[in-house]
Amino acid sequence: MNDVEIIERVKKVISEVLGVDTDKIRLEDRFVEDLGAESVQSLELVAAFEEEFGIEMDEEKALEVKTVAKAVDFIKEYLKK
Amino acid sequence: MKILIYEDENWINLTPISYLKAVFELRCGFNSILEKIISILPEGEVILWVRDYLKELCKEKFNYKVNEEDFLKDDVLIVNGRWLIDRRVELNLKEERVYLSNGEIVYGLLKKESVNKYWNGNINDFLKILISNVKKEDTDFTIIRFPWNLVHHNSKLIKFEFNKINKRGISGKFSEKACVYGSEKDVFVAQTAEVYPFVVIDASEGPVYIDEGVKIFPFSVIIGPSYIGEKTQIMPGAKIREGNSFGPVCRIGGEVEESIFHSYSNKYHDGFIGHSYVGEFVNLGALTTNSDLKNDYSNVSVYLNGKPTDTGELKVGSFIGDHTKTSIGTFFNTGTIVGIMCNITADNILPKYFPSFVWFVSGKFMKGYGVDYSLKTAKIAMERRNRILLSSEETVIRKVYEMTEAERKIHIEKSRKISK
Numbered sequence: 001m002n003d004v005e006i007i008e009r010v011k012k013v014i015s016e017v018l019g020v021d022t023d024k025i026r027l028e029d030r031f032v033e034d035l036g037a038e039s040v041q042s043l044e045l046v047a048a049f050e051e052e053f054g055i056e057m058d059e060e061k062a063l064e065v066k067t068v069a070k071a072v073d074f075i076k077e078y079l080k081k
Numbered sequence: 082m083k084i085l086i087y088e089d090e091n092w093i094n095l096t097p098i099s100y101l102k103a104v105f106e107l108r109c110g111f112n113s114i115l116e117k118i119i120s121i122l123p124e125g126e127v128i129l130w131v132r133d134y135l136k137e138l139c140k141e142k143f144n145y146k147v148n149e150e151d152f153l154k155d156d157v158l159i160v161n162g163r164w165l166i167d168r169r170v171e172l173n174l175k176e177e178r179v180y181l182s183n184g185e186i187v188y189g190l191l192k193k194e195s196v197n198k199y200w201n202g203n204i205n206d207f208l209k210i211l212i213s214n215v216k217k218e219d220t221d222f223t224i225i226r227f228p229w230n231l232v233h234h235n236s237k238l239i240k241f242e243f244n245k246i247n248k249r250g251i252s253g254k255f256s257e258k259a260c261v262y263g264s265e266k267d268v269f270v271a272q273t274a275e276v277y278p279f280v281v282i283d284a285s286e287g288p289v290y291i292d293e294g295v296k297i298f299p300f301s302v303i304i305g306p307s308y309i310g311e312k313t314q315i316m317p318g319a320k321i322r323e324g325n326s327f328g329p330v331c332r333i334g335g336e337v338e339e340s341i342f343h344s345y346s347n348k349y350h351d352g353f354i355g356h357s358y359v360g361e362f363v364n365l366g367a368l369t370t371n372s373d374l375k376n377d378y379s380n381v382s383v384y385l386n387g388k389p390t391d392t393g394e395l396k397v398g399s400f401i402g403d404h405t406k407t408s409i410g411t412f413f414n415t416g417t418i419v420g421i422m423c424n425i426t427a428d429n430i431l432p433k434y435f436p437s438f439v440w441f442v443s444g445k446f447m448k449g450y451g452v453d454y455s456l457k458t459a460k461i462a463m464e465r466r467n468r469i470l471l472s473s474e475e476t477v478i479r480k481v482y483e484m485t486e487a488e489r490k491i492h493i494e495k496s497r498k499i500s501k
Contacts, residue, residue, distance in 0.1 A: 040426065040442050047447045051497050059451040 010072050013048045017041060027069040083152040084122055087130035088162040090205045097402030097420045098228055098360050100481045103131045103139055105162035108328055108343055109231045110238025111308050117166040128152050130204055134480045137473040157196050160188045165223040167238055178216045187222045228358050228400040229392050235341055236324040239306035243288035316349055330466055345466050357398030362462050364406045371413035373398035381416040384434035404459050422455045436492050437485040446496040452482040
């Protein structure tokens with residue numbers, strides 16, 4: 001899976017969970033401050049990323065991820081494993 | 082004589098409320114099973130025997146030896162830690178014999194020689210060997226086998242213990258505008274308790290015991306038999322129906338019937354809880370409600386040890402493990418089991434089983450923020466009530482996290498498949 005595809009799929013998941021249009025999601029966006037994620041939605045995001053990419057993330061490390069770009073990097077690390 | 086109070090392999094049938102506690106710590110009536118057992122014992126050194134992972138925690142909690150084989154040095158009175166003392170008991174200790182209830186040992190006197198002959202270091206083997214080799218006698222004593230047994234016996238226990246303790250009348254601050262319906266002989270209000278105006282204590286069908294430091298705020302009704310534990314607060318307008326036992330430092334509002342709140346738990350707001358056992362440091366959000374009766378009046382089944390189990394009871398509510406929290410508007414189905422340290426948010430029809438440490442969000446099981454986060458939250462909740470999380474307690478919680486990991490994963494996976 002290449003970077004573009006990962007970014008597209010990450011944005012798709014964010015859009016589904018947070019109800020934000022994919023074309024309005026930027027890599028530098030912060031989940032809470034810019035995209036309006038509530039604390040419970042961050043859990044939903046982790047679960048949705050795991051489902052989308054077929055990975056199992058460390059929940060505590062995953063919740064330290066604050067921006068879309070960091071989420072992409074974080075997921076890429078898991079996909080390499 | 083040594084006295085060995087033990088829990089055996091059947092502790093698992095009392096989960097989730099027994100995950101962080103020995104079975105004899107569970108409450109019914111006025112206090113714990115252990116306190117009741119201690120009250121009938123003869124002179125002798127008490128030794129507790131618990132599952133391995135609770136050993137260090139129990140050593141810190143109790144002033145007794147734990148899992149030490151000292152009892153091999155003397156004659157031993159063995160006592161099942163699930164024996165509910167619900168009547169006046171005189172132990173028969175004249176000769177070596179074990180007393181059974183439905184095939185389980187309730188108590189027994191063993192000679193030193195027999196103990197040394199049959200003990201192999203494993204309590205479960207030991208009990209089986211004793212049943213086969215020692216003189217035995219059947220009894221109808223009450224052994225707690227499942228969580229709903231505690232709820233079932235609660236009213237009877239409150240009546241029995243009220244008469245046993247025999248404290249009656251109003252010692253505490255009791256507003257002129259509050260009233261007792263029934264006889265004051267069936268009410269006890271402790272010296273430091275406070276009953277506010279427009280409270281009704283209805284003791285017409287059973288006694289009401291209000292312990293030290295309790296506050297009962299206006300417009301509440303407390304129907305007997307009920308026991309309100311030390312420093313518990315009954316919030317304004319609460320309907321405390323019959324058959325309730327609240328351990329120390331709970332905050333209870335809304336409508337509660339035939340339920341046990343272990344201690345330090347909050348159900349501050351409206352909502353109905355019936356025929357339930359709520360663990361320690363549980364917080365039930367506003368309007369959290371459980372069903373305790375099926376619409377077709379059939380027996381309630383409960384998901385226990387991975388399979389549905391017929392409780393044989395028509396009224397069964399929820400069994401909620403320690404440190405679990407529910408959101409506003411959570412509606413539990415009849416006979417629901419909720420593990421320890423769960424976070425449940427409202428949904429249309431909730432599952433009947435929640436593995437420990439799960440988060441239930443938007444109709445799906447999720448793994449949440451992990452055990453460290455749960456521990457951090459538990460510490461904050463405990464500090465708010467001047468309690469600290471012992472390091473041995475933390476070790477136990479981590480152990481239960483490991484033990485329950487497989488079932489958590491199964492539920493999370495299943496939940497994802499269903500949502501696709």
